Amino acid sequence: MATLIGANGEEHTAHLSANDWPAWVREHEHATPRWVFNDTALVYPALLNAGVRVARAHDLRLCHAILRDSALVAAGDELRRAVAWDVSPAPEPPERPVEALFDFASTGPRQVPGDPQEIRAEFDRQRAILNAADGRLRLLTVAESTGALIAAEMRSAGLPWDVAAHEKMLTDTLGERPAAGGAPSIMLQRAEEVRQLLGDMTVSLDSQPKLLRALHRAGILVESTSKWELEEQKHPAIEPLLEYKKLSRLYSANAWAWLDEWVQGGRFRPVYVPGGVVTGRWASSGGGALQIPRALRTAVRAAPGWRLIIADVAQLEPRVLAAMSGDLAMADAARGHDLYSGLVDRGIVATRQEAKIAVLGAMYGSTTGEAGRLVPRLRRAFPLAMAKVDHAAQTGEDGGTVTTLLGRSSPQVSADWMTVQRAATDVDADPGAEQRARRSARDRGRFTRNFIVQGTAAEWALAWLAEIRRGLVALGETSGPATEPSGATFARVPHLAFFLHDEVILHVPEDLAEASAQVVRDAADRAAALLFGTFPLDFPLDLKIAENAGK
DNA sequence: CGCTGTAGCGCG
DNA sequence: AAAGCGCGCTACAGCG
Numbered sequence: 001m002a003t004l005i006g007a008n009g010e011e012h013t014a015h016l017s018a019n020d021w022p023a024w025v026r027e028h029e030h031a032t033p034r035w036v037f038n039d040t041a042l043v044y045p046a047l048l049n050a051g052v053r054v055a056r057a058h059d060l061r062l063c064h065a066i067l068r069d070s071a072l073v074a075a076g077d078e079l080r081r082a083v084a085w086d087v088s089p090a091p092e093p094p095e096r097p098v099e100a101l102f103d104f105a106s107t108g109p110r111q112v113p114g115d116p117q118e119i120r121a122e123f124d125r126q127r128a129i130l131n132a133a134d135g136r137l138r139l140l141t142v143a144e145s146t147g148a149l150i151a152a153e154m155r156s157a158g159l160p161w162d163v164a165a166h167e168k169m170l171t172d173t174l175g176e177r178p179a180a181g182g183a184p185s186i187m188l189q190r191a192e193e194v195r196q197l198l199g200d201m202t203v204s205l206d207s208q209p210k211l212l213r214a215l216h217r218a219g220i221l222v223e224s225t226s227k228w229e230l231e232e233q234k235h236p237a238i239e240p241l242l243e244y245k246k247l248s249r250l251y252s253a254n255a256w257a258w259l260d261e262w263v264q265g266g267r268f269r270p271v272y273v274p275g276g277v278v279t280g281r282w283a284s285s286g287g288g289a290l291q292i293p294r295a296l297r298t299a300v301r302a303a304p305g306w307r308l309i310i311a312d313v314a315q316l317e318p319r320v321l322a323a324m325s326g327d328l329a330m331a332d333a334a335r336g337h338d339l340y341s342g343l344v345d346r347g348i349v350a351t352r353q354e355a356k357i358a359v360l361g362a363m364y365g366s367t368t369g370e371a372g373r374l375v376p377r378l379r380r381a382f383p384l385a386m387a388k389v390d391h392a393a394q395t396g397e398d399g400g401t402v403t404t405l406l407g408r409s410s411p412q413v414s415a416d417w418m419t420v421q422r423a424a425t426d427v428d429a430d431p432g433a434e435q436r437a438r439r440s441a442r443d444r445g446r447f448t449r450n451f452i453v454q455g456t457a458a459e460w461a462l463a464w465l466a467e468i469r470r471g472l473v474a475l476g477e478t479s480g481p482a483t484e485p486s487g488a489t490f491a492r493v494p495h496l497a498f499f500l501h502d503e504v505i506l507h508v509p510e511d512l513a514e515a516s517a518q519v520v521r522d523a524a525d526r527a528a529a530l531l532f533g534t535f536p537l538d539f540p541l542d543l544k545i546a547e548n549a550g551k
Numbered sequence: 552c553g554c555t556g557t558a559g560c561g562c563g
Numbered sequence: 564a565a566a567g568c569g570c571g572c573t574a575c576a577g578c579g
Binding site (some may be wrong): 253279281285290365371 | 564565566567568569570571572573574575576
């Protein structure tokens with residue numbers, strides 16, 4: 001049985017088999033309803049596989065999590081009691097056949113309720129709250145739900161990936177693909193070189209403790225085997241060792257095994273997890289979608305007759321901070337150009353590099369070193385922006401919660417955190433207890449300080465994504481359907497192909513490239529207006545149209 | 552043997 | 564200098 005709940009709460013119910021469900025959705029989609037999905041990640045991939053897209057949805061799982069914790073919700077008790085909806089994200093659609101004999105369905109990840117009564121009840125709870133709530137919260141739930149649609153659609157479409165170019169890069173840098181169990185030839189050569197220079201032909205470079213001991217025996221007195229510490233050392237073995245570590249990383253993370261698992265039919269299809277980070281950022285599950293090395297971008301290549309639109313927002317987070325705090329001085333320094341240069345031009349800091357350290361330090365809560373020295377200058381130049389993050393930090397240290405512009409609140413303090421704090425106030429508290437309490441309070445302060453900025457930036461990015469999607473659909477409708485030259489049978493419409501916090505990649509037919517680029521720019525303006533109204537600050541994009549995402 | 556924790560490094 | 568936020572992934576170490 002499937003139930004369609006209209007925007008006014010009216011129900012359309014049909015008794016359907018799983019096979020009939022996509023056709024039913026397609027039929028009703030003509031009226032562009034806002035579909036109520038118990039969990040978009042669970043139900044939408046099947047629709048997409050059947051060639052059915054929906055324009056609008058409300059995701060009960062994601063919105064439950066937002067509304068349950070939001071400080072902008074006055075009466076959320078009923079929602080908090082509906083614990084069946086407290087399901088952590090990452091319900092990866094079951095694709096692989098069951099391999100283990102005892103892999104019962106009940107041992108899989110817990111899922112949101114699927115029965116119509118409970119779905120209806122949860123929707124009614126959320127609707128009552130949203131009807132009474134601040135408009136910002138309605139905007140957030142729409143943006144979050146649209147993000148869930150986009151995540152599924154991007155996985156379905158995939159990022160065009162040039163496997164041959166990737167493999168050539170691998171053989172050039174690593175050597176030929178080794179047989180199972182071995183390592184590529186160039187990597188092995190480097191390892192030999194390191195062992196020779198360390199004077200130990202048997203040491204394993206992949207075991208951190210063993211490598212550390214070998215380094216000590218060779219007179220290299222480091223405390224760890226990390227790159228940044230090794231870089232400080234002068235010893236002939238260091239350079240090939242760093243090279244080995246680099247190759248080793250490439251081999252284990254993004255080489256042939258990765259290609260086999262994540263790239264099929266010339267498309268990279270990662271699993272995006274909307275709302276997977278407490279701040280509202282997306283996470284990913286499998287494929288390492290959010291950690292593709294920049295060097296691998298050359299493998300991202302448009303299909304013949306298609307183009308990529310690659311766009312990222314310059315200094316998204318500091319701009320968001322300026323706007324959400326209403327700091328006109330900071331907006332002035334950022335408007336129309338590079339924010340860091342703006343700080344230099346105003347004599348707040350001496351160099352662009354200093355500006356970067358100061359701004360990041362302000363948002364992350366740095367107190368030591370160069371950042372500690374520079375942040376006070378920002379406090380004088382941009383008092384409103386700094387007051388905003390300083391207040392968020394203080395709230396966090398005191399055990400309170402903070403909230404983004406649109407209403408996503410940070411998690412409550414844990415019982416453990418409270419215990420540590422209380423232990424410090426005991427009359428017979430040992431000196432260590434007070435220190436531990438101070439430290440965990442400051443840790444939390446840095447978290448809440450960053451939460452409001454990172455979280456509001458994530459909201460801006462969601463609005464940007466949603467506006468891009470809307471603009472592309474409008475473009476696609478005027479362009480007419482066709483098929484891709486490679487033989488893949490999806491419509492010849494421009495689509496989002498990749499998203500990474502403040503960056504998007506679109507895959508678009510050549511003749512629509514300019515129009516698509518304009519959609520991306522317009523969407524940034526619309527996102528700014530949605531969140532910050534007429535506040536005088538722009539969000540400039542670095543945007544290029546290319547066949548290849550590399551340099 | 553499978554599980555969990557950690558180091559290290561990739562991304563914003 | 565890895566200082567200071569948020570992540571995921573891999574390989575190894577160490578546990579029972």
